[in-house]
Structures are given as C-alpha cells and as structure tokens.
Amino acid sequence: MNTQPDKATAKTAGTAARTPVVEVKGVNFSFGQGEGRKQVLYDNHLSLYAGEIIIMTGPSGSGKTTLLTLIGTLRGLQEGSLKVFGNELAGLGASEQEKIRRNIGFIFQAHNLLDSLTAYQNVKLVTELIDYSPGESDRLTSNILTKLGMKERMRYKPQSLSGGQRQRVAIGRALVNRPRLILADEPTAALDKETGRQVVDLLRDLAENEGCTIMIVTHDNRILDVADRIVTMVDGYVASDVDVNESLTIVQFLKKCSVFETFTPTLLADVAGKMQRETHPAGTVIIKQGDEGDKFYIIRRGKLDVLKESMGKVDVVATLEAGAVFGELALLRKEPRAATVKSVEEVELLTLSKDIFMDVIQRSASFEEQLRRVYFAR
Ligand SMILES: Nc1ncnc2c1ncn2[C@@H]1O[C@H](COP(=O)(O)OP(=O)(O)O)[C@@H](O)[C@H]1O
Ligand SMILES: [Mg+2]
Numbered sequence: 001m002n003t004q005p006d007k008a009t010a011k012t013a014g015t016a017a018r019t020p021v022v023e024v025k026g027v028n029f030s031f032g033q034g035e036g037r038k039q040v041l042y043d044n045h046l047s048l049y050a051g052e053i054i055i056m057t058g059p060s061g062s063g064k065t066t067l068l069t070l071i072g073t074l075r076g077l078q079e080g081s082l083k084v085f086g087n088e089l090a091g092l093g094a095s096e097q098e099k100i101r102r103n104i105g106f107i108f109q110a111h112n113l114l115d116s117l118t119a120y121q122n123v124k125l126v127t128e129l130i131d132y133s134p135g136e137s138d139r140l141t142s143n144i145l146t147k148l149g150m151k152e153r154m155r156y157k158p159q160s161l162s163g164g165q166r167q168r169v170a171i172g173r174a175l176v177n178r179p180r181l182i183l184a185d186e187p188t189a190a191l192d193k194e195t196g197r198q199v200v201d202l203l204r205d206l207a208e209n210e211g212c213t214i215m216i217v218t219h220d221n222r223i224l225d226v227a228d229r230i231v232t233m234v235d236g237y238v239a240s241d242v243d244v245n246e247s248l249t250i251v252q253f254l255k256k257c258s259v260f261e262t263f264t265p266t267l268l269a270d271v272a273g274k275m276q277r278e279t280h281p282a283g284t285v286i287i288k289q290g291d292e293g294d295k296f297y298i299i300r301r302g303k304l305d306v307l308k309e310s311m312g313k314v315d316v317v318a319t320l321e322a323g324a325v326f327g328e329l330a331l332l333r334k335e336p337r338a339a340t341v342k343s344v345e346e347v348e349l350l351t352l353s354k355d356i357f358m359d360v361i362q363r364s365a366s367f368e369e370q371l372r373r374v375y376f377a378r
Helices: 064-071 094-101 120-126 134-146 163-175 193-209 219-228 246-256 265-274 328-333 354-363 367-376
Strands: 023-033 038-050 053-057 079-085 104-107 181-185 213-217 228-236 239-244 275-278 285-287 295-301 304-308 314-320 340-343 348-351
Touching: 023 064, 023 340, 038 064, 038 239, 053 064, 053 104, 053 193, 064 079, 064 181, 064 213, 064 328, 104 163, 104 246, 120 134, 120 163, 134 163, 163 193, 181 193, 193 213, 193 219, 228 295, 239 246, 239 265, 246 265, 295 328, 295 354, 328 354, 348 354
Parallel strands: 053 213, 053 228, 104 181, 181 213
Antiparallel strands: 023 038, 023 079, 228 239, 275 348, 285 340, 295 348, 304 314, 304 340
C-alpha cells in the first residue's frame, strides 16, 4: 500500500518536497544525574514548516517548555536528532548554535528585560546583533513598539510599566529582527483580551507575509483560531499533532455521512484524527465485490467508479468524488462487499479499520439506530 504524507493544506499545496524549519526525531531528555535522574521527554517526533503557526498545549509538567528550549538551543540535546534551519544540533559547536539563535525570536514567561534601560533601549539592544544602519535600527525599534501599542511608553523603564506592558516589550524584542522562527511560551498569559489579540494578529502577519514559523505554548483558548496545527504533549511525548484545516475538511466530509450525523463536534474531530491516509494510482481495485469488509473509506481527492457484476456482466453504477464515503455497509451489516470500487485516476483516501469504525460508531447512538439510519439513507 502506498502512503504519502499530508499535502492537503491549501497554504502548502504544490510544494511537495518541503524542508522542515524544525525537525525533531526520537528526542529523549532527562534532568539530573545518577539516582536523581528523571526522564521527562520520551521519543518525540515533530516537524515544523515555514509559515506555520503551531499551538502546543498539554498539562503542566508534560515537557512543553523543555522541548521548546531544546529547539531553541537553550539546552543541550542528549538523545535523538534535532534539526533547526537544516542544521543538526547534536554535536554542534557553541558558535554555530549562536548563529542559529540569532534567527530565533524567544518570547518566554520570564521577560528578562534590563531594568536600567527604557523599553525602547531594551528592544534596540537586540537590533545591534545585526548590521543595520543606525537609522534603520531606530526605525525598526519604534515600528515594532508602535505596532504593539507601546508608542506612548517607549521611554519608560520596566519598573514603571505594567506586567502586560513589559510582556509587550519582550515581544517587541523577539520580533524586531524578523526571525525565521519564533518560540513563545505562554505569550498572552499576562495580557488583557485586546492586547492578546494584537499580539496574535502581529504573529499571524509575520507567518503569512514573511514565512516565519511560530510555535506558541499556551493554555489560552482565545487564540486557538490562529493555529494551523495543534500539538498536544502528554507525559513527555507528542500525543497528537493535528493539521487544523485538514481536520475541518475531514469533519465536513464525515458530517455528510448518515452514520456520523448525530456525532458531536468533539467526536467528529476524534474520528478525523483516527483516519489513516492512502494514495493509489489510477486503475486500483480498492474493494472487491464479494470480499469481506475490512475498512471504511472517505475520498479525500480523486474519482472512483462503483462497479457491479451480475450474470457475467460488469456495469459502472456510480462515480464517486472527493467527500464521498464508501465501505460502511459491509461493516455494519457484516455482509460481503456489494460492489467493486476502482480508482479512475490517482486517489487519496482516508480510512478507518473495521475495529476502529465499529468502536467509534458504538460510542454515539446505539448500533441499531446507526443501522436503521444506513438502511434509511440507501
Ligand atoms: N531544571 C529542571 N530540573 C529538574 N526538573 C525539571 C527542570 N525543569 C523542568 N523539570 C521537570 O521536567 C518536567 C517537564 O517540565 P516542563 O518542560 O517545564 O513542562 P511544561 O512546560 O509542560 O509544564 C516536569 O516534571 C518538571 O518538573
Ligand atoms: Mg512550561
């Protein structure tokens, strides 16, 4: 069976061989030594691409900050592979790490602003890492602080600013050099709703217009709408990694199928997350009339013919397109496949195994009710 990685998001369609900006493979991490040694990250895998906004969530202590600091080269890698901008961090020297860090904007909970400097000076300081002309440096500094609503307070020192204002200065400092990657740990926690929204809009603008990759660790569900992907960490590993637009598309497809009509959005999203992806060339027989049913299918892309054979004659009885579902009848009725389904062109299919399909439908309405719905619909 031919499986392919997801290429379906509109934003990235057509760029099949994308190189990740961050690629985490098999990363483990432990704190402490000897008896006191405690493993906190287990076999993590994650790839982040240009222009994506990734929201990372999960319970406190699940390893989000640890993973973020490893990606940011603020902590040494112990086990596994971690590439940032194509550079392997394992065994990388200090000066190379420093070069990588220069392209990363950090927004962390502890702002680390310098108390003796004004908001303006705190931001301008980091522009000195880059060879801007003095005028350019000033222009970038006042632009970013203005965008963050800090125009009137640029000359204030941190102790004269509120928590939210200090956070905005810290954000200005992270964004002023237009980094390729932004790592943010709870960036909106100290902000009121309106400022939080401003910050998020600014981040979205950077992702869309400059291809910046933005990873935000947050529990703030007010900003979920900016996410292209939602990654959940549990007990030290990436427990789920959902492409939001793709998941919404699958949910829309599922809702059109009578079996899933009564499902809540939560259940539908759960089913979408359980689906596997397969790609097949033109002319592939996906299911064969008379065979036992083993899967349920949704067509993600491409066309398929439904063929029925009777008395030695084969007829095309229907053509199915993207969004159509098939294969559920044999699973529900425990009968052989009633028809053959064959691809007309290259197709991408989403599937659920029989066991998972039966498990999810039994979690919603009763099995009998599902069966009645299916008979009613056909
Ligand atoms: N500097 C440290 N020394 C020892 N243990 C730590 C340290 N930092 C974090 N931990 C532990 O590592 C685990 C993961 O922490 P962390 O990455 O901060 O989780 P999260 O950001 O998801 O809340 C927790 O059990 C935490 O107690
Ligand atoms: Mg944390």
